[in-house]
Amino acid sequence: MKLFAVLSLLCLGLLTGCGGGGDSEDANIVASVFAGEDQQVVEKTDFNVVAQGSPAGGTFTWQQVSGPAVEGFPLEGGEQTITAPDIKADSQLVLRVSYQTSEGGLVTDDISISLTSNNLLPQAVVSQIAPTTLPSVYSDIITLSALDSIDPDANGEIVSYSWSLISGPNLEVDSYTNSTLSFPHPLLESNSNLKWLLMVTDDEGGESSAEYIMTLNKTEQIVIADAGEDQVVSEFDEVTLDASGSEVTTATYKCNWQQLSGNAETLTNSSQCTTRFFASDVDTATELNFEVTVTDSKGRSNTDTIFVDVTQKPLGLINDTGVGECYNNTQRINCGSDDFLLQDAELGRDSFANRLDKVGEGNLAFDFTKLNEFADEVSDDSSQFSCVRDNVTGLVWEVKSPLSGVVPNTTLRDGQNHYIWDLGNASSVGSSSGGANTTCPSNTDCGLQTYIDEVNSTDFCGGTNWRVPTYSELLGLIDYGKQGQAILLDDNLFPNMADKTALGHLRFWTSQTAVDGTSLSQAYIIDMSDGNDLAYPKEDTAYVRLVRSR
Structure with a gap:
């Protein structure tokens, strides 16, 4: 009280x-x-x-x-x-x-x-809301909903959902804790019953559950082969063919790939569901067609095809550098290092030289064909040739004749001959006339234009349009992979080079004047012993290798 x-x-x-x-x-x-x-x-x-x-x-x-x-x-x-x-x-x-x-x-x-508190328990309700057309079939997305479940309390609400599959085949369910549950209709060899349990909980901790039973129908096609999506790749790319998305009702299956059309490609392992190949060198866009056969452990099979469009890489008509190795700060390393990215050997034409469809020969991506005095092709191993064709740029290059004596008592195209820069036009300002029979065998003078005229008069290698190369053209012959060697050219293709000791260098003229803002007295040379360029006085002498377009 x-x-x-x-x-x-x-x-x-x-x-x-x-x-x-x-x-x-x-x-x-x-x-x-x-x-x-x-x-x-x-x-x-x-x-x-x-x-x-x-x-x-x-x-x-x-x-x-x-x-x-x-x-x-x-x-x-x-x-x-x-x-x-x-x-x-x-x-x-x-x-x-x-x-x-x-x-x-x-x-x-x-x-x-x-x-x-007098909590009224929630009521769990399950319904199927997808697909809209029933019965569902293989690959349909089936959706079950608990949104019709209610909490009878006036201000109550359901705060959590929990789904459980009590019985049935394995399914790829998106979530077991949302108000809806979705999964694709699986591949089934026979009709299958599914039993679901839904548990709902209200905001006062009250729980209730409901069971839901449904039937999934068997699939007409028991083996579904999937070769993957069609692809567009570039030549030399590594291409992956993947049939691992195929479906069967048995525990295991095997695959076998075959090519139906296009350039013949070499698959790493055609009996694996995932196989690879490097796209071939192509001249125009090419379509490849592959077929995979998927067979389950009971011997039942199905096929699917994939198209791979191969396009040309935008490489342009220029040569690469000839560098095929990667380095860190001190030594050679395997290419692809994350610490030393995008090295020259990993980029451009040289990086896939072993997959190039080359016409002739040359280190890495260089591709030259030997020609005789009539510009006819000769074999790559021939020692008798007068010029070479660059199959990348399309240019034809002069090959020097064998060493024949002591300058000026040499032949016309002897590699020892050297010339002043004088092309006989307005751009020759700053140069002086080269004396006759001084650094070359010419009785006229030892200027570049005289040499060009004399070579063209012989219809050398089937052409009369020989000229001094541009800076970029001459640079395209340099093989920087030969750094440390006496000459940065392939001496199998460009023999009969002069001895560096004669002039103390292996500088070759380009046709381009160096504009230094005060005069036109210098032109660019490229040194074939180290690959460096230099603005060089036109009145001094250097070697020359003529070039022409086909």
Whole structure:
């Protein structure tokens, strides 16, 4: 039992005296209030509270002290009917009643209401919402939904979903915890029953479950071969053919690839589901067609094809550098290092030289064909040839004749002959006339134009359009892979070079004047011993190798 709250009020009378006598009067007024016994009620139900106050005639006021919010407070009157609030968990509600007497006294008392949650359990509901056309067939995406599940509580909601496959074939399910669940219709040899269990949980922890049974139909084609998507690649690219996306109902299967059309390619392993090849050198865009046969462990098979379009690489008509090795700061390393990326040997024509369809011979991607004095092709191993054709650029290059004596007592195209830069035109400004029979056997002069005219007059190698090469043309002959050797040219293709000791260098003229802003007295040379270029005085002599277009 709760104790009454008591307030004692003392009213003092006035004591007066007259004639040596008197009297007195005390008045004690005690106020009290009782809110009632503590209660236990269920959420959302009505309950009554009745307060008792003394002395009679006072007023009652109710207020909420703590607990979940209750509408309507404060309330006036000793007896009240209150609706317990909607709660998610058991709670405690404390109410306080205040009683004020007519004389102005005020007393209070609290009552505790234990609120019990009365959660209504959710209802789990499963439905199939895809595909729209039933029955489903192989590769259809099947979707089950739990969105029709409900929480009957007025302010309740379902907060989690959990799907389980109780029985049935293995499936590729997107998620087991979403409100929907999707999976592709698998390849089936016979009809299969699936049993699903859905568990839903509401925001008060209430759970319920539902089972769902469905049937998946067998597939007409038991083996599905998949050769992959058609591809577009460039010549020399490594191409992967992958049939691992094929499907069978047995535990294992095997593949066998064959080429149906296009340039013959060499597959790394045609009996594997994944095989590779390097696309061949092509002159025009080429289409390749491959077929894979997939066979399951019961001997049942199916085929699929793939087209691979091979295009030319945009290499242009220029030679690469001839560098076929990669290096770090101090030594040779395997190409492809992440620490030393994009080295010359990994880029351009040289990087796939072993797969080039070359016409002639040459280091890495260099491709030269030997020609006789009539410009007819001769065998690569011939030692009798007068010029060479560059099969990459299409240019035809002069091959020097064997060393024949001491300058100037040499033959016309002897590799020892050297010339001043004089092309007999306006760009020859700054050069001087080369003396006759000085650094070459000419009786006219030892200038470049005289040499060109004399060679053209012989219809050398079937042409009369021989000229001095441009800077880029001459640079295209340099094989930088021969660094450290005496000559950076293939001496099998360009024999009869002069001895470097004669002039102290192997500098060869280009046709391009070096514009230094003050004069036109220098032209570019390229040194065949180290590959360097230099703006060189036209009045000095250097070697020359003529070139012509076909």
